[in-house]
Amino acid sequence: MLKLPRLLVFCMIASLAIFAVACGSDEEESTSSPAPATGAAAVAAEPTPTPPTATANEAKIGEQAADLLKAPEANAKSGGTLDYAWVAKPPHYDMHQSGTTNNCTPQCPLFDLLVMNDPLDFDRAIINGGLAESWESNSDGTEWTFALRQGVKFHDGSDFDSADALATYNRIIFPSENVNSRRQGLFTAVESITAPDANTIKFNMSRGVSGGYFLQALASGFNVIVSEDTLKERNDDLKESPDYPGTGPFKYTGHVDGEKWESEKFVDYWNTNLPYLDGVNVYHMSGSAGAQQRVAGLLTGQFDYARGIDPQSYYEWVQDAPEGIVPVRFPQTTIIAMWYNTFTDGSIFKDAEVRKATNMLFDRDSFVTATKDTRPFFAGFGFSPYFSQYALPIDEGRKRPGMAPTGPEKDAEIAKANEMLAAAGIAEETPVRVLHTNNGWQKVMGDITAAQVDASPHFKVSQEEVEYSIWIEKTEEGDFDISMGPLVYAFADPSAYARPWYHSEGKTNFSKIGDDKTDSLIDQIDAELDPAKRLALTQELDLHLDTYMPLSPLLWEDFVDGYQSYIKGYDFPGMQGLYNAERRGTWWFDK
């Protein structure tokens, strides 16, 4: 029940393709000129993702798999060094103080987490691939106890025990003054941490928390376990230490600032199945020419994996990939949304009916088509990340207000929206200020949303395009009528995004609106221990938001990569931006 069937994922991509075909043919009818070289037609040809090679991991959230992590293929071989093309260098080396994949990409494989997401499972079940062998909570979720793995060694040869886990989590949750712990906010419910014995660590909560949330929070890829001695030796400061030892499948061997990171197989890794590769090298290529460098290196075989390729190459490869190259598309943790000003005197968007009507003016499919050359997006059709197990099924989402496909259905919806606006007493040509970010696809999105609002006889739009930093500032101040922009969330769990976005006190609730039912649902979601009930609550919240439309979710961001087909051992379309699970331990070369 908890897991979205894989079929659904295929449906999502397939439906995306169908919409794209529809839009594409519209375009061709409206203009006699030849079709663009890269465009809707290319999107349409996108196949469903390769079926998972993994034997389906049946672990559910909070449940523990019986076997240790290993490559899904029976014939997995050892050997080979992975050359991985990445964007920018780490700004500093302290994982606990970082929030950027520029750290995680080179450094995550060097460490283990307390608990870990299943890297082979699109649904991100929690498994015991981390340093906790098992865990349990008391009945009301106020005490979480983890039994730690024994015989684990750090790369410097020292042994891992509960003192190290304790030191790590004390640093993350109760950091000293000089440490800017970036994930402290995920653990506000934790009151204290104790280590009853050498192999046990216990979190004491001030209020009950659900495993669905708490384990996901622990499983954040940045919560790497370091040794107590390391922290002591380095005065609790790891920003300048690239080489502090972890227990991960790969061991740091060196790096060159701004160029590359090198690591080798850790021969004493506790999970004897892993790793298969002899080493991992990460190369940095940033700046405007970076994407071109990454693709050039991939095509000429210098890289085995290229992260962040350009959409044009992706579409082209989906149709006709260069020999041995596989394109892959996977979801990122960014939402593009439209917020309404409900808190400035005289704002017409104080009225929920006006917000609901405006939401219906947006044509989601047209956004996807318009941004395809700059960034791949998926419409998502809901308030939860479309790929997470908490999202409503896509066909259900399609029936929600504002989500109708381009064509007669959308036209009918827009007509209905205009009727609602008239009923709400909105005069014709009511001035509306649309604030949006100004670069690349953000400008495209801004223009199109503005045009779609402006197309209503009830609105006369004036646009304001600003840089991202100014956009955030103005949006927080309420200097807008409707505001469109991107927002990043920590991970695809409702407690991680619902509270900041939808709770009436939420930090990034830019519309500054909520209701009692929403707040109470969020509190329940945070505390609910039963995964099935938690899912039901989240989906209830998702549908409840339709009744007053605090914001309009427009798009969810995707990423596109390319890799050599001989890389096996991983569920590539399920990567979700690397943050939580991906440590390249199961990767192997089939050559």
Next chain:
Amino acid sequence: MANIASNLKGFFKRNPLGGASLIVVIFLLTVGITSDLLVGDGKNGDITFTGWSETQGDYTYMSGPPNGDHWFGTDQTGRDIFSRIIMGTKRSLIVAIVSVAAGTSVGAALGIIGAYLGGKTDLIIQRLLEILQSFPDLILALLMLAAFKANLWTVVFAISITRIPLSGRVMRSAALTISQMDYVLAARATGASSLRIMFRHVAPQCFAPYMVLATAHLGVAILIEASLGFLGAGVPAPAATWGNMLALANAGSFKPLWWFVTFPGVSITVTVLAFNLLGDALRDEMDPRLRGRGL
């Protein structure tokens, strides 16, 4: 009038390549001056020559090849490349002409003052020029733009600084010769003020090398501006410059569509080529002796 016409005729005859480049330069200047009329601001739907503004996207025709509506095609966000090239022409020419005029003039003034007054003043000015000359052009411009938020006028400022030293040196040597001429010495003997002599007698005689230098520098300035735009340090997006259009093409796709890279690249090449050829022709016309000085 007839005199100018016959001079021009002679110029075209003696120097057909220079004549051709003069026509190209006049064409570019016309495009630059009328750019705001050719390209609309996209706000009130005014009918303009290109029919598009530089930032307005045609979302029914994105990444589209050249057609009747978009002569140079559209970029990834549906913007009309023809309109962007025209606005880029305007910005390139403004940056080149203003920065070269300012840089060469400041350099010329310093050179003339140094040459005429000599002594300590000359020594100080020479050291000053040497300091400015101690950085490669692009590095000096990048340094300036690291300090000042990039916009059209800071780019002009950054590039004009780089134009000062060479101009100062060349104009100093030209002024040195002129200062020793009889009529200048005569003016001095009559007790005319230094300032008066410098600007009434010395400066006008330096006009020929000044023009030659300035024209020769225009091409360099355009290349610096384009490089800055390509490196992301020039006039910031969404304003179009030839350099940032190329950067966008480079960042946007591994294999850029041909109309993304051809039009800005050819625009830069043709403009720089025209200015360089015109500079050569002017030098031949005005002062062939300058030929040997690496100009």
Next chain:
Amino acid sequence: MLRRLINRSPTIGKYLLRRLLYSVPTIIAITVIIFIVMRVVPGDLLTAFYGTDEVSALTPKQREAIMDQLGLSDPLYVQYFRWVGGVVTGDLGKSFFRTMTVAEYLAHRAPISIEIALLATVLSWVIGIPVGLISALRRNSILDYVGRFLTIFFLAVPSFWLAMLTVVFFVLVFNYHSAPYVIQLWEDPLANLSIIWRPSIILALGAAAPLARMMRATVLEVMSEDYIRTARSKGLAQATVVSRHAIRNAILPTVTYSGIIFGFLLGGSVAVEQAMGARGLGEILVVAITERDVIVVQNLVLLYGLIWTFINVAVDLTYAWLDPRIRYE
């Protein structure tokens, strides 16, 4: 040749000394200018290591601690003298959580840029000298026009544009791309060459133009001089005349000019390096400027300034050696 140099050396030595002494205030002024410019850099210095959205996550106390650690909260004159003192002793400091010191970082990348500039200078002779020579010898022929036009054409083509097209062309046609990281000449000469040869050719195409022009002018001038006419009238074949007299006379100013070209290429390769993915000094400069990494920028620009200053000195010296009148100016 050597004897000539020795005979002249007393005056040359004096000139060298004077010229170097003049450079001292220049270099001091350079450091002051760089320092002032870098300290009015707008924006938050801490964006360099925390990124724009992460800076806001710092508490004022943490900010203060970091600024103290980097020495950026000291009075400006203290910062200045510490920096200059460091430069004199070869200690350029350490910036922003890099493991390399700034000096190591620059030393690691400089060879790539210097190799590119050197190879490009040599290639600019290989292209420019023959073109200029042929232009002069076959004056006003088709070859002359084509040669002159090509050199002036490549002077106008933006090199970074050629570079970005070259990358795609080589990948698609030859399935060839160079390593996007530094490989030093002494580690793997072939791999090192694969990084530098394309940027060098592209830069040389542009740099050859002034050389060809200078070569042409010099050869024409030499050929019109009396002794050449005499030699020709004596019945010596033209090729012999040119090789004996004209080339020898023309090559010296050409070589002198190469110093300027080398300096120009060292600074001018920034955009080409960026477009080609060659990890030289140019790439550091661009990244450091976008990151507002003042510590790297100020040292790197100073390095460029020092190299350029010494090239100027060397060029002046060569002129002085060639033309003794300059020394008594």
